[in-house]
Amino acid sequence: MPTGVEVEQMLTGPGGAFEVTRETVRGVEMKVFKERMRSLRDIVPMAAMRGDGDGATHIVYGDRRIGFGELTTGANRVSSALAALGVTRGDRVAVLSANNPEWVYTFWGTVNLGAVLVGLNGWWKADEILYGLEDSGARVLVADRGRFDRIADQVESLGLDAVYIVEDNFGALLDGPSDALPDGPIDEDDPAVIFYTSGTTGKPKGAISTHRSMIANLQNTMYNAVAGAMRNPQADALSSGAGSQTASLLTSPMFHVSGCHSGMVVGLLAGIKLVIPQGKFEPEKAMQLIEDEKISVWATVPTMVWRVVEHPDRHNYDLSSIATVAYGGSPSAAELQRRVQETFGAVKTLGNAYGLTESSSVATAIGGEDFLARPDSVGRPMPVVDVRIVREDGTDAPIGQLGEVWIKGPIIMPGYWNKPEATAESVTDGWLHSGDIGYLDEEGFLYITDRAKDMIIRGGENVYCVEIENRLSEHPAIAEAAVIGVPHQSLGEEVKAVVRVEPGATITEAEVRDWVAATLANFKVPTYVEIVTETLPRNASGKLLKNVLRGEGEVSFAETL
DSSP states (O other): OOOHHHHHHHHHSTTOTTOEEEEEETTEEEEEESSOOSSGGGHHHHHHTTOSSTTOEEEEETTEEEEHHHHHHHHHHHHHHHHHTTOOTTOEEEEEOOSSHHHHHHHHHHHTTTOEEEEOOTTOOHHHHHHHHHHHTOSEEEEOHHHHTTTTTTGGGGTOSEEEETTTTTHHHHTOSOOSOOOSOOOTTSEEEEEEEOOTTSSOEEEEEEHHHHHHHHHHHHHHHHHHHHHOGGGOTTOOSTTOOOEEEOOSOTTSHHHIIIIIIHHHHHTOEEEOOSSSOOHHHHHHHHHHHTOOEEEEOHHHHHHHHTOTTGGGSOOTTOOEEEEOSSOOOHHHHHHHHHHSTTOOEEEEEEEEGGGTEEEEEEEHHHHHHOTTOOBEEOTTOEEEEEOTTSOBOOTTOOEEEEEESTTSOSOBTTOHHHHHHHEETTEEEEEEEEEEOTTOOEEEEEESSSEEEETTEEEEHHHHHHHHHTSTTEEEEEEEEEEETTTEEEEEEEEEEOTTOOOOHHHHHHHHHTTSOGGGSOSEEEEESSOOOBOTTOOBOHHHHTTSOOOOHHHHO
């Protein structure tokens, strides 16, 4: 069996199927695929040729079954309807919805036109939604009824050109005047998507994915599948065997890069049947879909996998079709691996991946024998990705030593929407500062050990502590507040708030939670609240000593000087 390095050399070397060369992109020299599509629109004609016949189902959603031909024709009609509204290259179209076919139609209809899809977080509350719409300057909003109702009484103030509700008037977009693929100009470096990520300053930042970055992620993913099949022909992640169609359970939200870039976009090019659960994630529903639709691939977050492998009725479902389980978002616990193999008896491939919104999804990946041998690693860099480990003095850390993970390649965002200062702080000469602490081993495998940024990852959602702390500090009864993460087996981390009350004031744990919940998404609401009367520990410069609050250390004499 060839090694990973040998396979990479065969595939990415001169004449290889994924030949890699070097080009200057936005003033930075980097590795790129020599042969590549130049925009997301290039995918659609290839997908359309699959038609709508047997084995050509692309979307399964409840009792709806949508073929590749139907999907691409509908997307073209959405493009023409948006164009009739005056939407053109560079204009923003926002989506605020749970996963559904309308999300998919809107995505392709927008990016094929050269416009920019703004994926708003479906968990957001009204203030967060309004901020995203205002910050992005969206002209059109597509929303499901439940989420639209959060802002219905304020939406007129935004000056939107049009609002389409999934359950009501979305059909008007599908009735667009033309089913022809748009032909206006699109540049590789044109923005395609804006997804918001919580910010260290307390306000979300819109990370831009370009056509270049999303195509690079797509080709990285296809490379990873081919390389995996070459090393283990029995475990091809994008094949269910000769003559059969791969079925994938799409449970990651489409407003995240995992669900959109690595799920929806890859699925259209690879001819995958994407099975989308209706409503919120429920393990029983997921297992029934796996049984009914013969799901072979499930790529998701560890939280959802835990909920299935711990479910008491899991053995009452036929889960034997599952061949690949991959879960990004955090290093995988050995116990989770064991439970996956016990629950999905036929699983051939386990895998993990590492990436950020700012890297258009996957930067490193690991699977197969490598994954079993290095369960704590998040893998080696993808073919057109470089990784550095940078120490505080700006120098590269030696092999095996810790530093901040920096990433470079065509997958990296050009910046945050309308935030040049935040962009300059996050990207240096094309290198993205991930905010994660880690190290590389002698074979180039990356290990993540900590986070440099004050951030919690709860169930796959990034939670910046400062955003919650800023909200807590606005309460008249709270003198100061600190937010920390508490380990949790399936969610990864839970949110904990430590608050000091003003002298003479009182507040309850429930009131603290209600105060946060009034303006911030539910996943940011503290599960644990500790109310104290003593001043929170700080060093001489006034920085909160969160290691002390977590019980990981004491205030030293040096810290208080």
